[in-house]
Amino acid sequence: MDAALVRQARAGSEVAFARLVAIHEKPLRGFLRKSGWIDADDIAQEAFVAAWSDLPRLRDDAGFRAWLYGVAWKKALSQRRGAQRAAARDEAWRGEQDLEAAAEVAAEDRLALETALATLPEDQRACVTLCLGQAWSHAEVSDALGIPLGTVKSHVTRGRERLLAVLGGSR
Amino acid sequence: MTPDDQLSAFLGEQPATSRADLFTAVVMQKIERRAFLGRIAAAGGWAGVVGLVAWACAPALNVLIGALAPGLAPPAAALALVAATLLVSSPSVRRRLGLATA
Secondary structure, eight states: OHHHHHHHHHTTOHHHHHHHHHHHHHHHHHHHHHTTOTTHHHHHHHHHHHHHHHGGGOSOGGGHHHHHHHHHHHHHHHHHHHTOSOSOOOHHHHHHTOBOOOTTSOHHHHHHHHHHHHHSOHHHHHHHIIIIISOOOHHHHHHHHTOOHHHHHHHHHHHHHHHHHHHHHTO | OOHHHHHHHHHTOOBSSOOHHHHHHHHHHHHHHHHHHHHHHHHHHHHHHHHHHHHHTHHHHHHHHHHHHHHHHHHHHHHHHHHHHHHHHSHHHHHHTTOOOO
16 A cells, blocks of 8 residues: 555646545654653654655655655654753643553553663664564565664664563563 | 574664665655755855856946846837737737626
8 A cells, every 4th residue: 555655646636645645643752652752753753754855765666665664763762862852841842742551551561561661772772663563574664764684683683671670560 | 593693683783673665755755855955055156156257247237238238128118019919909808807898
């Protein structure tokens, strides 16, 4: 489905690109938020704008999702390096970015998981979020984030162990 | 519900409020703004280039205009007269001036 929309968007169809935005915005914002970026919405918007400009450079139309997440990941990293974001944020805006709590996870487990997730290195956090949370393959994550495949696998294995240990320990 | 399922559910959480329409509108607005600024910058660049060329060619253009202007003045006056006649005699102008019969 992405491939057809990407082809139309590349041909100049803003309607097709808007459809792509509507399809991917929620999981992308969820990924960025889980990866610890407070300005997830801003980063996601900038990523989509950059994606529109760079669309002609995308070689594989079907690989739009991984490419988009890669663009967003680079934006997030460059934003941190630049440190140009305003520190003060509207609390209401923060509230809008809150994630929908999964019913399967108890409140105390959630707290423990959030704390543990925050302690993981950002690369590891991103790998774990995409592989375990959004069911991406290791290869997709490697491609999107520009991290070697072996590193992605070890990040996921170690991250999972750490998070599961916390989950078990909170009971 | 295994711990792995719980972990997946936790890591797969997405924004609570679906604001796809608003989000998409903001993104498309930013894209439009960027395209507009790009067009402005391109137009500004071209205007600068044309201005630079005109400035560089100013001596030659002055000579050219000086040579051509006297010869072009009578035809230009005739053309202006014809254009004015056509304009005044056009039905819409006559109607506005109240000169139309019906």
